[in-house]
Amino acid sequence: MGSIGTEDLQRTEKPTFPGEANTLEYAKSLDSKDHLRLFRQQFKIPSKPNIKATKLVKQEQSDDPCIYFCGNSLGLQPRAVPEFIQTQLDTWSTIGVHGHFRQLEDSPLSQWQLLAEHAAARCAPIVGAATSEVAIMGTLTMNLHLLMASFYLPTATKNKIILDWKAFPSDHFAIESQIRGHGYNPDDAMTVIGPEEGEYEVSTESILKVIDEHASTAALILLPGIQYYTGQLFDIKTVTAYAQSKGLIVGWDLAHAAGNVPLQLHDWNVDFAAWCTYKYMNAGPGSIAGLYVHERHGTVDYSQDAQKPVFRHRLSGWYGGDQAGRMNMDNHFRPSPGASGYQVSNPSVIDLASLCGALSVFNQTSMSSLRLKSVSITAYLEFLLLFNTDAPTRAFRIITPSNHEARGTQLSVLLKPGRLEILMEMLDEAGIVVDKRKPNVIRVTPVPLYNTYEEVWRFVQIFKKALERCE
Numbered sequence: 518m519g520s521i522g523t524e525d526l527q528r529t530e531k532p533t534f535p536g537e538a539n540t541l542e543y544a545k546s547l548d549s550k551d552h553l554r555l556f557r558q559q560f561k562i563p564s565k566p567n568i569k570a571t572k573l574v575k576q577e578q579s580d581d582p583c584i585y586f587c588g589n590s591l592g593l594q595p596r597a598v599p600e601f602i603q604t605q606l607d608t609w610s611t612i613g614v615h616g617h618f619r620q621l622e623d624s625p626l627s628q629w630q631l632l633a634e635h636a637a638a639r640c641a642p643i644v645g646a647a648t649s650e651v652a653i654m655g656t657l658t659m660n661l662h663l664l665m666a667s668f669y670l671p672t673a674t675k676n677k678i679i680l681d682w683k684a685f686p687s688d689h690f691a692i693e694s695q696i697r698g699h700g701y702n703p704d705d706a707m708t709v710i711g712p713e714e715g716e717y718e719v720s721t722e723s724i725l726k727v728i729d730e731h732a733s734t735a736a737l738i739l740l741p742g743i744q745y746y747t748g749q750l751f752d753i754k755t756v757t758a759y760a761q762s763k764g765l766i767v768g769w770d771l772a773h774a775a776g777n778v779p780l781q782l783h784d785w786n787v788d789f790a791a792w793c794t795y796k797y798m799n800a801g802p803g804s805i806a807g808l809y810v811h812e813r814h815g816t817v818d819y820s821q822d823a824q825k826p827v828f829r830h831r832l833s834g835w836y837g838g839d840q841a842g843r844m845n846m847d848n849h850f851r852p853s854p855g856a857s858g859y860q861v862s863n864p865s866v867i868d869l870a871s872l873c874g875a876l877s878v879f880n881q882t883s884m885s886s887l888r889l890k891s892v893s894i895t896a897y898l899e900f901l902l903l904f905n906t907d908a909p910t911r912a913f914r915i916i917t918p919s920n921h922e923a924r925g926t927q928l929s930v931l932l933k934p935g936r937l938e939i940l941m942e943m944l945d946e947a948g949i950v951v952d953k954r955k956p957n958v959i960r961v962t963p964v965p966l967y968n969t970y971e972e973v974w975r976f977v978q979i980f981k982k983a984l985e986r987c988e
Contacts, residue, residue, distance in 0.1 A: 529892050531921040534900045544974035553890050553965055559878050560967040561594045565948030583948040584972045588964035589927045590952045592799030601874030632869045639876040640807050645781035649855030652808050654864050658687045660791040660808045665695045667831040668766045669737045676701045677735040682711030683746045717916040721752045725759050732763035742774030748917035748927035754785040777925040779884040782809050800875040805868035815855040828852050834861030890965035891926040901977040912984045927962040936987045943983040
């Protein structure tokens with residue numbers, strides 16, 4: 518599976534649309550030419566009746582599917598996931614503990630002892646990393662804590678962490694607690710990068726300026742690859758290189774970027790990164806997360822003393838130990854080289870089975886292919902939203918950058934006050950699922966693997982009717 522970098526994104530042109538594009542027929546014509554259209558069949562699309570259910574529903578209804586534009590919060594269930602989970606349950610029920618070490622014929626899963634590495638190998642191309650640079654474990658915030666335990670090494674003169682103005686609350690809490698744990702005051706040691714007054718986009722230039730201003734007192738910069746609230750995609754390559762040239766360690770929270778936009782973490786020389794797998798990777802609510810550590814930070818040197826290897830400090834656990842000696846129980850930690858040496862405990866096999874099932878669909882395509890549709894379908898959504906609406910009288914504002922190179926597949930729409938609840942009520946009634954962020958923002962995300970241009974067109978019709986009702 519391939520992945521593309523910033524230069525390739527610049528060659529993916531943002532499409533333009535004629536006036537007749539604002540028709541159902543035109544939307545259907547786009548779907549007929551969609552190179553990813555068959556992937557929709559590999560997902561369970563909730564029906565409109567089921568999406569409103571208040572009692573457990575076990576029967577799938579697909580004859581009247583809802584419009585699900587919430588993959589930025591929770592991806593839909595791939596049909597492969599129940600099959601992979603059932604395989605794991607069958608293995609457990611038939612051979613018990615032997616499932617850790619026995620590879621079964623005709624099983625899509627590897628032996629449990631190697632399943633995390635199996636999943637890492639399939640995640641690595643999605644984030645542009647070597648297999649050895651990826652580990653699958655824990656949850657996003659836990660992994661950020663574990664990574665900061667290794668990479669945030671403050672001193673009396675360099676103890677600041679540079680973060681985003683709209684950092685996801687969990688990230689903010691994690692950073693704040695790491696600073697306090699080292700004995701520093703977050704009021705002094707948290708430096709926030711934000712946009713100009715009244716704006717929402719944070720320019721690359723402003724990020725570099727903050728780095729210049731605080732390089733002498735900062736130990737770490739930790740930013741989101743894509744800002745969850747606005748949907749802005751940061752220039753990871755440029756920011757990483759510049760911050761490192763000023764002596765900073767650079768980490769990225771890729772919760773909204775992994776599986777959404779092409780990444781090249783290794784080539785961009787990123788120090789570390791973490792992501793969840795329940796959004797664009799579709800592995801299920803709260804599913805097991807991933808992390809990346811550049812190969813230079815994962816080296817294990819035995820040249821000085823075979824019994825006392827030299828390696829980067831991390832919070833250690835037995836699953837980070839070399840597989841050859843992991844079961845010796847001798848209490849001599851010999852870390853596995855690479856990101857797997859940062860693992861702390863045996864991961865949930867149920868979670869890994871779900872992720873592997875999801876990735877079995879994901880890995881049938883490429884990030885460049887997904888990006889091609891993402892740019893197109895999001896541009897179509899933007900075109901329809903703005904079609905025949907004058908900016909001065911518009912009841913909303915798209916706060917996601919219009920430049921396709923600075924966004925993924927999400928558009929964040931800021932409504933004028935008093936419109937959110939009426940809009941959400943009408944969308945719910947129509948069987949359309951989007952994400953809201955109070956007081957006035959909805960996040961609309963047409964996911965390339967399972968959403969259609971027709972769904973985009975139908976959403977916009979309801980959206981505009983709702984705004985007319987508010988008037």
